[in-house]
Amino acid sequence: MSSVKARGVIAAGPSDVDTVRAAIEAMNAFYNETTGLWDTSPWWQSGVALRAVAEYMLVTGSEEYAPMAAFTVDTQRAPLDWWPEGGGEFRADSTDDTGWWALALASLYEATGNSTYLDLAKVDEAYMYDYWNTTTCGGGLIWSIRTRTYHNAISNELYLELTAKLHNLIPGDTFYLNQALKEWDWFNATGMINSKGLVNDGLTEDDSCVNNGQPVWSYNQGVVLAGLVELWTATDDVSYIDAARSIADAVVNDASLSPNGILTEAACATAEECESNGTAFKGIFIRGLAKLNAVLDDHPYQSYIRKNAQSAYDNSRNSTDFYGFSWQAAFDNGTIGRQVSAVDLLLSTL
Template identity: 25%
Template sequence: MKGSRSTIPALAGALLAAQSAMGITLDTTDPNSIKTAASTIAHGMMSYYTGNLTGGTPGLLPGPYYWWESGAMFGSLIDYWYYTGDSTYNDVVSQALLFQTGPEDDFMPPNQTKSEGNDDQGFWGMAAMTAAEAKFPNPPPNQPQWLALAQAVFNSQAIRWDNTSCAGGLKWQIFTFNTGYNYKNSISNGCFFNLAARLGYYTKNQTYFDWAEREWEWVESVGLISPTYQVFDGTNDDLNCSQLNHLQWSYNAGVYLLGASVMWNQTTGATQSTWEARVRGLITATSVFFQNNIMYEVACEPSNNCDTDQLSFKAYLSRWMAASSKVAPFVADLVATQLQTSAKAAASSCSGGNDGVTCGTKWYHNGWDNTWGVGQQMNALEVIQGLLIDSVPGPVSNQTGGISVGNPAAGTGGDTSPGAPTGTISTGDRAGAGILTAGILVGLLGGACVCWDRGPED
């Protein structure tokens, strides 16, 4: 059952009584309506969070939610402030992010390190990156800064780039004793790619762009991104990445979409044309996650077997589709109908629970489907608040008003940042990558048949 709600923010409190009988109403063309809906949904999401209460641990959601989803949630609240201007949760967000940085300021806290994967760390790093890009209020000078935290995550992962199998890539897990250490998955490599592109945009340091190029080449070479831009879940490096897990998850498509859109923004000529083709291809391939222009998690929603993690994945595709349109303007027309239709459907789902505004899982259900949770709230929050993308400034850089202080050596344990990648992936490195890239397995199975353990869950 859901926990009791914490103190209601002023805006949400004024709305709950009026909306409880009819759920959330949303006019997708009215900024005030969008902000009102977002406020109510954000309040519902934060009712699950107890880390800021006496006896709680800042930054942690209670079970069954894993650490990575906490980082994702705080990222959504940075977005909430960015889109709405409502600072209700800013202090809680800052407290959570700073408490979970760990002794090396790289989001490797002792309470998580033994089971932490690269994707888990990546979600916290991307939250810090969003804070830097959006000019979220800086921490005190004696605390780690948003840009430096994002750099620390990137640098610590660059050191983990693994050439012992599959000609490169990041493993899912960081430590050998964790299940999944032999799995190289799209989300871990996608978080790294996403951070590399965005750090390049912010700092204008070519090394980050070089790493982004290298990462994209690698995921294509092993077939995790197919010739038609489907993004598959992962591959076993014990088999030299010669076989793929063909499951498609919405957040995998989204994490590469934003990174590719940033790369389009920062390139010119033929290189920019290449990135535009990639962006358009990724958007076309996301059609698998829409039914009548309403977003759904194709690998598990139809069969009612989404796990706790997967119940939040739509939030990230929504988040990154909207953000992509800000750095690659041609994206806006390609995603507008899907995002607007999905937002309207999401609002319709937020009509359940004791408060009458609890959000459900299946947006195409035409009302609440009797499910609830952090993921359901975050999904609805991101797709609805993202409708305000045209009314907010784009991400800043250190040349366009950025206020976050960086540290190029953060996360390295030394005094230099990782060097530029050497060499390119050759045809010989493409180790059977094209053998299993055809078709959408989930379309045949109608459910989430997980061929290998998939994270981030440990």
């Protein structure tokens, strides 16, 4: 960790713009000004980091990170060396990796009004929908573009949020709304939401297409919340809010996911077990929970969000505003996954 130095300053508390900015500045210590990516992360996490920066600008009205965001977008539009079919413009070899960047682009459009970002998000939506399955499981996006396999939760949740968000950003749209409705109708009927009200990882890869019982990752609970809020915004249909509240309540009240009210990645007890991907998941859940909380009159999840932020600030933050994996424990290491998770958490308090 000694090789990473934060550029920010320690602020006064977790629900504070300066605290969020300090965490972003620490996150940006990983930013590579040649590649336009945040180093040490899987490619998708740089998309999550870009989205967090965009949403910070949107919430605060600051344009501080607009040049960095523009450079990231420009560098990532080039063909991808590791994608043998010549991917580019954020089109990756999995539908979920594409979706993270598409959401970042949509948020950048919200923050800046630059239509280039909206146009790119539309390109990514079309690319994702090319992998809507017409032969098995009654539809749904498949995850792996190379192998054309696996109906998983995260790809479909990202597509739900993206299409509903595009509808809400584009006056007079009907196309993206119909896509979002189609996605939710399919997803809700699959059984991926289990008897406890929690979302498992995906469907079995045989003809039965039933819930595969794989881990209940926190981010799979969060992205669907954000998507359902966007869909409610589009339609004013309270059933989408009811569905979101059911999932949110299941997480908040689950003893393994929220022991003592602090979100925990129960499917992998340590950062090593979570590997680099899972270290970013908790902040993604809190982001979705905060979007749900914001549209509810009684803000029922506000205390949960703030309790998690306070715990992370008090326990897992080091002297240079880096945050560790566990929000209840002392700082362990600095990585982009850990840091962007904390940025999402802190942003959710503003």
